[in-house]
Amino acid sequence: MNAFADVSPATVAPSCAHCGLPVPRHLVHEAEPQQFCCAGCRQVFTLIGEWNFGQYYRLLDQQRALTPAKVSGRSFEDLDDASAQAAATESAGGERRKTRLYLEGVHCAACVWLVEKLPAVLPGVDEVRLHLGTAVAEVTWHPAHTRLSTVARALDRLGYTPHLYQASHLREMRRVEDRAMLARLGVAAACAMNLMFVSGALYAGESTGMAAAYQTFFRWFSLIISVPVVAFAAKPFFQTAIGGLRAGTIHLDAPIALGITVGMSASAFNVIRGHGPLWFDSLTMLIAALLAARQLQRSAQRTALERADSLRSVAFVEFARRLDPRHPGEPAVEVPISALGAGDRVEIRSGELIPVDGVVMSGSSTLDNAVLTGESLPVPVAQGDQVFAGATNLGARVVVRVDAIGSRTRVGALLRIVDDALQKKPALLAVTDTLSRRFVTALLMISASLLVVLWSQRGPEVALSRVVALLVVSCPCALGLSVPLAMSVALMRAARAGIFVKNPDAFERLRHVGTVCLDKTGTLTQGRPTVAQWHGDEATLEMARALESQSAHAVARAFQQAGGALRLVRVVEQVAETAGAGIAGRLDGHDVRVGHRAHLSSAGVEIPQSFDRQAQAFLDAGLSPVFVSIDGRAVGLAGVGDALRADSRQTVDALRARGWQVCILSGDHPRLVAQMGEALGLPAGGVHGGLTPEAKRDAVTALKARADRSGAVVMVGDGINDAAALASADVGIAVHGGSGATIVAADVVFARDGVRPVLELLDGARRLRGIVARNIGFALLYNAAASTLAIAGLVAPLMAAVLMPASSLVVVGASTFTPTFKAPTTRRLRPAERS
Amino acid sequence: METIFVLLPLALLIAAIAAGFFVWAATSGQFDDLETPPVRILFDDEVPRVAAPPTAPVAASRSIQQ
Numbered sequence: 001m002n003a004f005a006d007v008s009p010a011t012v013a014p015s016c017a018h019c020g021l022p023v024p025r026h027l028v029h030e031a032e033p034q035q036f037c038c039a040g041c042r043q044v045f046t047l048i049g050e051w052n053f054g055q056y057y058r059l060l061d062q063q064r065a066l067t068p069a070k071v072s073g074r075s076f077e078d079l080d081d082a083s084a085q086a087a088a089t090e091s092a093g094g095e096r097r098k099t100r101l102y103l104e105g106v107h108c109a110a111c112v113w114l115v116e117k118l119p120a121v122l123p124g125v126d127e128v129r130l131h132l133g134t135a136v137a138e139v140t141w142h143p144a145h146t147r148l149s150t151v152a153r154a155l156d157r158l159g160y161t162p163h164l165y166q167a168s169h170l171r172e173m174r175r176v177e178d179r180a181m182l183a184r185l186g187v188a189a190a191c192a193m194n195l196m197f198v199s200g201a202l203y204a205g206e207s208t209g210m211a212a213a214y215q216t217f218f219r220w221f222s223l224i225i226s227v228p229v230v231a232f233a234a235k236p237f238f239q240t241a242i243g244g245l246r247a248g249t250i251h252l253d254a255p256i257a258l259g260i261t262v263g264m265s266a267s268a269f270n271v272i273r274g275h276g277p278l279w280f281d282s283l284t285m286l287i288a289a290l291l292a293a294r295q296l297q298r299s300a301q302r303t304a305l306e307r308a309d310s311l312r313s314v315a316f317v318e319f320a321r322r323l324d325p326r327h328p329g330e331p332a333v334e335v336p337i338s339a340l341g342a343g344d345r346v347e348i349r350s351g352e353l354i355p356v357d358g359v360v361m362s363g364s365s366t367l368d369n370a371v372l373t374g375e376s377l378p379v380p381v382a383q384g385d386q387v388f389a390g391a392t393n394l395g396a397r398v399v400v401r402v403d404a405i406g407s408r409t410r411v412g413a414l415l416r417i418v419d420d421a422l423q424k425k426p427a428l429l430a431v432t433d434t435l436s437r438r439f440v441t442a443l444l445m446i447s448a449s450l451l452v453v454l455w456s457q458r459g460p461e462v463a464l465s466r467v468v469a470l471l472v473v474s475c476p477c478a479l480g481l482s483v484p485l486a487m488s489v490a491l492m493r494a495a496r497a498g499i500f501v502k503n504p505d506a507f508e509r510l511r512h513v514g515t516v517c518l519d520k521t522g523t524l525t526q527g528r529p530t531v532a533q534w535h536g537d538e539a540t541l542e543m544a545r546a547l548e549s550q551s552a553h554a555v556a557r558a559f560q561q562a563g564g565a566l567r568l569v570r571v572v573e574q575v576a577e578t579a580g581a582g583i584a585g586r587l588d589g590h591d592v593r594v595g596h597r598a599h600l601s602s603a604g605v606e607i608p609q610s611f612d613r614q615a616q617a618f619l620d621a622g623l624s625p626v627f628v629s630i631d632g633r634a635v636g637l638a639g640v641g642d643a644l645r646a647d648s649r650q651t652v653d654a655l656r657a658r659g660w661q662v663c664i665l666s667g668d669h670p671r672l673v674a675q676m677g678e679a680l681g682l683p684a685g686g687v688h689g690g691l692t693p694e695a696k697r698d699a700v701t702a703l704k705a706r707a708d709r710s711g712a713v714v715m716v717g718d719g720i721n722d723a724a725a726l727a728s729a730d731v732g733i734a735v736h737g738g739s740g741a742t743i744v745a746a747d748v749v750f751a752r753d754g755v756r757p758v759l760e761l762l763d764g765a766r767r768l769r770g771i772v773a774r775n776i777g778f779a780l781l782y783n784a785a786a787s788t789l790a791i792a793g794l795v796a797p798l799m800a801a802v803l804m805p806a807s808s809l810v811v812v813g814a815s816t817f818t819p820t821f822k823a824p825t826t827r828r829l830r831p832a833e834r835s
Numbered sequence: 836m837e838t839i840f841v842l843l844p845l846a847l848l849i850a851a852i853a854a855g856f857f858v859w860a861a862t863s864g865q866f867d868d869l870e871t872p873p874v875r876i877l878f879d880d881e882v883p884r885v886a887a888p889p890t891a892p893v894a895a896s897r898s899i900q901q
Contacts, residue, residue, distance in 0.1 A: 059878070108874075109874035109875075112874055129871075131871055133869075179862045179866075183861040187858065190857070194850055198843075214839070217843075224847070228854075
């Protein structure tokens with residue numbers, strides 16, 4: 001049944017001159033030298049040509065993932081508001097201001113070049129520096145000569161939609177601390193390495209003989225080099241150890257600080273009195289190694305947090321289009337939401353998020369409430385209807401009267417619940433901290449008894465030197481390295497796999513197999529209507545898609561997202577859309593109609609009985625049937641609805657196979673939720689529909705409070721209505737594309753579509769715990785062996801200098817080379833495939 | 836061999852200067868971004884503009900403001 005056999009088979013589609021993706025056939029203009037896959041790419045390409053920035057295309061990384069350019073077309077007037085700029089702008093000397101903007105769509109070095117070239121075309125912009133890793137651009141500009149909105153519009157027109165990057169006080173503090181830690185590490189490493197040379201000479205002198213003058217000189221020399229390490233670099237260890245003792249706990253830093261203090265003062269004493277062993281080299285090396293491991297963990301943690309922050313700045317709406325009631329004909333002005341007041345009129349265009357709570361004053365549309373309530377079906381709204389911030393306008397433009405903004409909206413109230421729950425979330429005690437109490441107690445008891453026994457039998461000299469040797473050699477270096485290193489490697493690998501772990505406690509909390517609660521709409525399902533089932537051939541589907549690509553209706557979007565690139569249809573003309581019925585047009589000379597049954601039959605199309613039976617089957621499965629006819633014959637039938645994601649069934653099965661209880665907590669209609677539960681093979685007892693955000697949270701806390709509870713309660717969601725549940729769960733996970741509230745509330749944020757990363761997170765966490773346990777086991781074994789040698793008086797400084805780094809190296813190796821998270825496999829075109 | 840009494844403190848002085856520079860570089864944020872500078876150095880020098888009229892940038896910026 002090929003409706004258009006006369007269409008020549010698709011040849012290789014030309015690729016987009018800007019982004020390199022294949023161009024849909026009906027967008028190919030043979031007369032033009034370049035072809036574009038979308039309007040955004042065409043716009044960006046033209047602008048780059050206009051500004052003489054063609055070198056961008058020579059710099060492009062051929063290995064990058066291909067994504068079409070996105071131009072928002074906003075005016076960005078809201079950025080000119082002083083209160084909006086306040087948090088992201090600082091003075092850059094004189095009149096100049098420096099503003100940080102997060103840019104969407106930054107992918108490789110060519111972007112850096114292009115963005116930093118802006119001063120050449122924008123008078124008043126002095127400098128732009130783009131940070132490739134975080135996609136944050138620092139713009140230095142003159143308020144007298146240009147406006148921030150002009151800069152933002154230029155960036156937007158180049159395909160980088162900008163967002164103000166709010167520099168929080170906390171982040172500033174973190175950065176200052178990071179820099180100080182790096183300086184400490186540098187000093188410790190430099191001193192430790194220089195000490196190695198001097199100590200080497202001393203060890204050599206001990207075995208071959210060395211003139212006393214040189215020996216004294218070298219010993220004093222090593223004392224001098226060690227001073228900055230103890231006084232400057234090792235400060236954090238003393239601070240946390242003392243802080244811990246004040247709070248009544250023994251932190252892992254306590255035994256480290258103890259070892260450093262005892263070892264260093266004994267060595268200094270030995271230098272001054274002119275004989276006795278020196279431990280400077282082992283101790284400085286230990287400090288440098290521990291600082292390096294902590295630096296790694298900090299940077300991995302910071303990367304994950306900053307990525308999550310960037311996702312959040314995109315997810316929150318920052319502006320509204322305000323209408324002036326006195327001049328109804330004037331176009332809307334973009335203002336920051338904080339500048340709105342009750343009673344203002346705002347305009348919300350098709351596809352935009354509703355920024356405020358309010359009442360529709362004019363226009364009618366359909367709203368997607370999925371992130372607010374979990375409802376998968378769009379809700380129609382008209383004049384006089386109440387709308388809430390966070391919903392998406394799917395239909396036409398509406399004007400809304402503002403009732404509440406910010407924290408007084410329903411979303412704001414939910415965010416307060418989230419904050420509350422987050423504050424109540426107890427911090428997990430690190431494994432090493434629970435161990436260190438016993439460790440310190442054992443160490444102190446052994447040292448004390450050793451001191452007493454040896455003092456009475458062999459005199460104070462032997463007793464003191466052995467106790468010092470014991471304390472130095474059993475300094476828990478491997479123990480201190482094992483967790484930060486394994487953690488930083490896991491965090492980095494996870495981030496590369498699109499899993500940003502904001503709170504590393506999540507790894508530990510996943511220890512006990514428990515319950516995974518999943519949201520339905522947007523988590524297990526796509527969260528928007530798609531062509532869930534198709535009855536007909538591929539060519540027909542593509543005809544329908546090419547026709548629907550001309551429309552902005554919700555059903556049209558479902559078609560547009562079905563399948564890959566359009567490559568067959570050449571010409572689309574005479575498109576006519578009938579509201580509430582369907583769409584018709586001429587494609588390559590064929591009459592194509594897509595829509596309700598009546599839309600086809602009114603045009604004289606006969607619908608065969610088999611189609612009606614299929615349509616009934618779709619209705620039973622909760623899908624709306626959409627009919628397709630070509631040249632007056634019904635040839636295709638689509639079931640449109642919110643379909644399960646491709647990986648949902650597989651993930652749920654795998655979770656259950658691993659022993660996890662799986663339940664669904666959804667705000668959608670109970671009947672639809674029950675159907676989904678059945679499709680996933682879940683028992684009816686664990687499938688709950690029609691829940692309010694508060695009920696979701698209560699369901700999670702009830703699971704946590706259950707008497708027979710042994711396992712973790714994990715909540716996975718995407719909507720504002722999930723945020724409170726995410727914050728209350730042991731581990732909250734925000735799936736990709738979630739709302740800003742979930743990114744705030746979650747411990748883990750996915751930057752990859754689907755729910756499959758949940759499995760990877762569980763597996764990665766299990767492997768990480770394995771590595772940590774193994775490392776700790778090894779570290780304790782080493783400590784036991786080394787202490788025994790020290791008690792027996794067999795540990796000399798040279799031996800410690802070999803033993804201690806050797807044990808650390810084993811731990812470093814074990815942490816680095818055991819895989820926790822797999823690298824992702826992204827689809828990339830080989831250079832040969834690009835023109 | 837006595838020269839070591841001079842050379843070693845001298846070496847220490849040089850090392851201290853180097854460490855001092857590192858501390859300065861780290862605390863002034865030179866190591867904040869380790870990803871962009873390595874790619875920035877690969878950009879070629881500016882090719883001289885082919886007789887761009889002096890009004891061109893202004894015209895371009897005006898078109899953004901529309």
